[in-house]
Amino acid sequence: MHYSNEESDQKRHKTDIKMESGPEKNNPPAIEHKAYARIGLLGNPSDVYYGRTVSVSVANFWASVKLEPSDDLVIAPHPTHDLVQFKSLGHLVDRLKNEGYYGGVRLLMAICKVFNSHCKDNGINLHKGNFTLSYDTNIPRQTGLSGSSAIVCAALSCLLDFYKVRHLVKVEVRPNLILSAEKELGIVAGLQDRVAQVYGGLVYMDFSKTHMDDLGHGKYIPMDTNLLPPLHLIYAENPSDSGKVHSTVRQKWLDGDKFIISSMEEVANLALEGRAALLEKDYARLARLMNHNFDLRRRMFGEDALGALNIEMVEVAQQVGAASKFTGSGGAVVAFCPDGPSQVKLLEDACKKAGFVVQPVEVVPSRLNEIDLKTLLSK
Numbered sequence: 076m077h078y079s080n081e082e083s084d085q086k087r088h089k090t091d092i093k094m095e096s097g098p099e100k101n102n103p104p105a106i107e108h109k110a111y112a113r114i115g116l117l118g119n120p121s122d123v124y125y126g127r128t129v130s131v132s133v134a135n136f137w138a139s140v141k142l143e144p145s146d147d148l149v150i151a152p153h154p155t156h157d158l159v160q161f162k163s164l165g166h167l168v169d170r171l172k173n174e175g176y177y178g179g180v181r182l183l184m185a186i187c188k189v190f191n192s193h194c195k196d197n198g199i200n201l202h203k204g205n206f207t208l209s210y211d212t213n214i215p216r217q218t219g220l221s222g223s224s225a226i227v228c229a230a231l232s233c234l235l236d237f238y239k240v241r242h243l244v245k246v247e248v249r250p251n252l253i254l255s256a257e258k259e260l261g262i263v264a265g266l267q268d269r270v271a272q273v274y275g276g277l278v279y280m281d282f283s284k285t286h287m288d289d290l291g292h293g294k295y296i297p298m299d300t301n302l303l304p305p306l307h308l309i310y311a312e313n314p315s316d317s318g319k320v321h322s323t324v325r326q327k328w329l330d331g332d333k334f335i336i337s338s339m340e341e342v343a344n345l346a347l348e349g350r351a352a353l354l355e356k357d358y359a360r361l362a363r364l365m366n367h368n369f370d371l372r373r374r375m376f377g378e379d380a381l382g383a384l385n386i387e388m389v390e391v392a393q394q395v396g397a398a399s400k401f402t403g404s405g406g407a408v409v410a411f412c413p414d415g416p417s418q419v420k421l422l423e424d425a426c427k428k429a430g431f432v433v434q435p436v437e438v439v440p441s442r443l444n445e446i447d448l449k450t451l452l453s454k
């Protein structure tokens with residue numbers, strides 16, 4: 076059973092919200108939200124450096140968070156991603172080697188804290204009810220598909236509905252809250268992931284310092300997803316920590332390194348040009364921009380930080396004439412075959428031979444419902 080008159084809006088806007096009533100009639104309903112993986116199509120990682128990006132939210136993978144009203148406030152560990160019981164010492168060690176120390180629990184805790192502070196600071200009153208938060212995800216872990224912020228984004232959406240404050244927290248501000256939650260944990264990250272996940276669809280983003288200083292957030296312009304040509308996603312189970320990848324370049328940028336600063340500006344310009352190329356459906360230009368984006372990343376970060384396997388994924392695609400670049404900081408690659416289906420077949424064969432998974436990108440439509448859209452209009 077569903078409880079609010081938002082249902083028709085939610086269906087219309089495909090926001091994937093699920094609200095179920097509990098076993099007893101008067102139990103408040105459980106709330107569930109999904110947030111999807113994202114692909115940085117052009118301009119990343121300049122979002123971390125007052126740049127610009129064009130990013131796409133993709134239905135190939137998602138995280139979901141469920142909020143159930145409860146007596147105590149509980150953050151439920153995920154049965155596999157937050158494993159604390161092992162078959163043996165060897166199992167524990169293998170697990171830590173492959174997946175690191177952290178799962179999603181810390182992400183859920185951090186967004187609760189950030190959400191509470193934001194509401195307090197902005198005079199938004201929260202009722203006293205408690206809840207249990209649990210999550211699931213099929214986003215390959217730490218592959219630059221924004222698995223971390225998907226969990227945080229879906230959790231924020233649950234909190235907005237549980238406290239009935241969706242209309243009071245503007246859409247443009249939500250990515251900042253998601254980013255703050257990850258910053259709380261020392262994760263080095265930018266806004267593009269969070270914007271793509273909050274908005275859905277294809278979004279052009281401008282994070283220039285003047286916008287950030289004046290507005291407190293970037294300028295986000297949703298674009299028609301039909302402008303996109305068919306894209307492919309290539310990935311390998313190859314976790315890499317975006318914080319580690321970014322830390323050296325970030326330090327150089329903070330230290331005023333001229334090469335990093337000018338290269339980042341060049342990367343940001345690729346998004347500006349890419350937006351024009353998409354609007355004109357100039358896909359040959361789009362392909363050139365994507366390849367150039369990866370060249371610049373390679374020069375700035377260096378081969379070691381990017382990782383041999385990640386570089387191989389890009390090269391396997393480029394060897395069949397496809398354009399390719401990282402979707403995020405490493406682990407997955409977005410490829411575009413300007414020559415069409417015959418080239419896609421070559422790409423699939425080459426990926427299979429190299430042991431990489433390749434699949435067509437499925438674009439997620441806009442995620443904003445009518446309440447969300449109203450917050451965009453209010454000043």
Ligand SMILES: Nc1ncnc2c1ncn2[C@@H]1O[C@H](COP(=O)(O)OP(=O)(O)O)[C@@H](O)[C@H]1O
Pocket residue numbers: 156175177178179181182212214215216217218219220221222223224262264315316317318403
């Ligand atoms: N699939 C996942 N399951 C549980 N936690 C995850 C997952 N992916 C990421 N995380 C959490 O997010 C943190 C940062 O991930 P990050 O390096 O940003 O990867 P991604 O590219 O997926 O966003 C991890 O240290 C971990 O706490």
Ligand SMILES: O=C(O)[C@H]1O[C@H](OP(=O)(O)O)[C@H](O)[C@@H](O)[C@@H]1O
Pocket residue numbers: 115119120121122123218219220221222223263264265266267268317401402403404405
């Ligand atoms: O390096 C990048 O392109 C992105 O890295 C992070 O994303 P992730 O999915 O964790 O690799 C970061 O959060 C983004 O803002 C960067 O653009």
Ligand SMILES: [Mg+2]
Pocket residue numbers: 221222223224264317
């Ligand atoms: Mg991340």
